[in-house]
Amino acid sequence: MAEYLLYGFAQSGNCYKAALYLELAGADWQTRFVDYFNGETRTAEYRRINVMGEAPVLEHGDLRLSQSAVILDYLVERFGRYGWTDGAERREILRWLFWDNHKLTSYTGTYRFLRTFAPATDKAVLEEFRKRAEGAWKVLDTQLGQTPYLAGDRLTIADISACAYLFFEDELGVxxxxxxxxxxWLGRIRAEPRWRHPYALLPGHPVPARK
Incomplete structure (x- = not known):
């Protein structure tokens, strides 16, 4: 068995954040497929794994972690890569990590889900989430016009987190x-030696047949 076990599925950008870090760092890791589209995260069995009923979940020895930002923080602690060199850099990384979770991933991920996976979505709702996602994309584009990576001149977990849903550009229609x-910036991340697209890195693509 691999040292790290990641619960996840290919359509989840949040799962991809953890998977991409593990892959870029050359970790000994494997996945445990979570059948989200058939309701696994809502089952009592899965809630015993994660009371929040979400993926990803990372297991390392006796430790079990959820929430992608917490997992990324832990992996920096373990591998010493893509993190910070001092307190000021850590705060800058966290600033963009929190912004990603609250704005970029929140709006982009919801918009993509409604556009691609929801059986029927009100047009006005879809347009509103597109508008919010575009607002976040503009903020991101502005920052990346000032620095090659979000927190400065090198790849950090801020970038690994923020890029995750943006590789689904066809499903976003952008x-x-x-x-x-x-x-x-996405081109620079794609050029990382161990980079792989989420659909190549995680199990569950295409979407499993509904049960």
Whole structure:
């Protein structure tokens, strides 16, 4: 058995955040598929794994962690990569990590889910989430016009977190050419030696048949 066990599924950008870190760091890890689309996270059995009923979950020895930001913080502690060198840099990384979770991932992930996976979505609701996602994309593009990575001149967990849903551009219906700084930044991340697309890195693509 691998040293790290990640509960997740391919359509989840939040699961991809943890998976991408593990892969880039060269960790000894494996996945345990979570059948989200057939309701596994709502079962009593899964709630015993994570009371929040969410993925990802990371197991390392006797430790079990949930929430992607907490997992990324722990992996920095374990591997010493993609983290901070001092308190000021840590605060800058956390600033973008929290913004990603609250704004970028929140709006982008919800918009993509409604556009791609929801059986029927009110057009006005979809347009509102698109507008909110575009607002977050503009903030991201502005920052990346000032620094090559979110917290400065090197890849950190802020980038690993913020990029996760943006590799689903076809499902988002966006061309990142419209946001040239995001486009170049995603290209730099894709150029990392161990980078893989979420659908290649995690199990469950295409979406399993409904039971």
């Amino acid at each position: 061309s990142w050419v419209q946001y040239p700084n995001i486009d170049r």
